[in-house]
Amino acid sequence: MSKRLLAATSVAVLLLTAVTACASSSSSSSNGGAASGKKAKVGVILPDSKSSVRWETADRTYLTAAFKAAGVDYDIQNAEGDKQAFQTIADQMITSGVDVLITVNLDSGTGKAVLDKAKAQGVATIDYDRLTLGGSAQYYVSFDNTEVGKLQGQGLSKCLGDLGAKNPVVAELNGSPTDNNATLFAGGYNSVLDPKYASGEYAKGPNQSVPDWDNAQAGTIFEQMFTSAPNIAGVLAANDGLANSAIAVLRKNHRNGQVPVTGQDATVQGLQNILAGDQCMTVYKAVKKEADAAAALAIDLAHGTKGKGTSTVHDPVGNREVPAVLLTPVAIFKDSVRDVVTDGYVAKSELCTGTYAALCTAVGIN
Structure with missing residues (x-):
């Protein structure tokens, strides 16, 4: 091989190495955001369909519409009151690569275990409708x-x-x-x-x-x-x-x-x-407002942007103030x-x- 060809080959290898290294360094983002080039994905675990029909007729409907409008992937499942199923669904969602996990806990013990596991895997978390006492959710969205x-x-x-x-x-x-x-x-x-x-x-x-x-x-x-x-x-x-x-x-x-x-x-x-x-x-x-607020937070987090709460709520078990979005209920x-x-x-x-x-x-x- 001529010296000129050898030199050109060496330069090409160096350039390819540099590009590969650069691509590798940008393949993930901080704050639990979706990897560059990877479509953002949000997981939602609803509690049941027996205690109130709202979870399937309202929450699922509004959350689905919000995620579709934003163009993010989503997986919404219902634990149907089964704590083991709740944990299994969470494990599957985390393994599947969700960037954000929204949960309505069945109890604070089960909810905390899921939130802590998600946090350890770098998955952003939102408590939806129910605060998980002693948990680690980054945000809480509910009514007052x-x-x-x-x-x-x-x-x-x-x-x-x-x-x-x-x-x-x-x-x-x-x-x-x-x-x-x-x-x-x-x-x-x-x-x-x-x-x-x-x-x-x-x-x-x-x-x-x-x-x-x-x-x-x-x-x-x-x-x-x-x-x-x-x-x-x-x-x-x-x-x-x-x-x-x-x-x-x-x-x-x-x-x-x-x-x-x-x-x-x-x-x-x-x-x-x-x-x-x-x-x-x-x-x-107005569940649509609650679902829209949670979806907006989740979409921001999935894209690596820190969300905003309008207030805070105190978790007496975890002794912490949780950033929150609290909506106003109406008597009918x-x-x-x-x-x-x-x-x-x-x-x-x-x-x-x-x-x-x-x-x-x-x-x-x-």
Whole structure:
């Protein structure tokens, strides 16, 4: 080989080496961002489809739309209340190369294990709707859950007042004891009810939590409550599913419509119960706003950009302030059911069926 050819070959090798090294150094980005040339991917684990229909009918729908609009890959799965499945899904998502993991924990212990594993693998994390106590999520996106509870307590007080109830016995059907949100809801509604108990304006009746927000168990629990205290005059039920279980018991005892029952989630069933006069109120949480906020954060993180929270929440177990986006809930009574339809959260065609058609017309849903 001539000296000239040898020199040219040496230069070419050096250039190829330099280019390869440069490409290698840019193949990953900091802050859990997607690798250069690799399409960003977000994993989402929903908790179940039994405690509330919102997870499949609303959250999945809105998150899917947001990720599609942003052009990022996504994998949304539902653990269906199974803690082992929750962990298995997380492992699969991390192995598949997600850049961001959004989780709705089933309990803080399982949630923390998943978050810590994701963090160790350089995957960015977001707690969605439920804060994982002692966890390591970088962000938390939810509604102001203490305010949700306050709206429930105030709503029950309004409905009892409208009925002219005197010293009513109030039963509390709380959410799952392993869900931090249930604790926040209870803190909110008890801030309204406890002073009334203390003053003697209300009498404190049976008070029990429902494991895993299970509606079937809620029915059994409330049946026992009603048997022990048949003079129950108001029910603080923590969501629409629990409310419907209580209403079924009241209906069997010919007391539905006479005992105000609260709820949450503005489900079709809950809204129909309100239209029928069997449920006092619900709390509407505009899930699209929650899903859009979580998706926006996830998309930023997936592209290596640090997201922004609008506030912080305190994790008492981890003793840390978690950057958060907290949205505002709204109380819904019979005369404002149409607001949920107008907002597009519930379709008139789904809500105003059969006997509910006339009830919808009566409250201005045309």
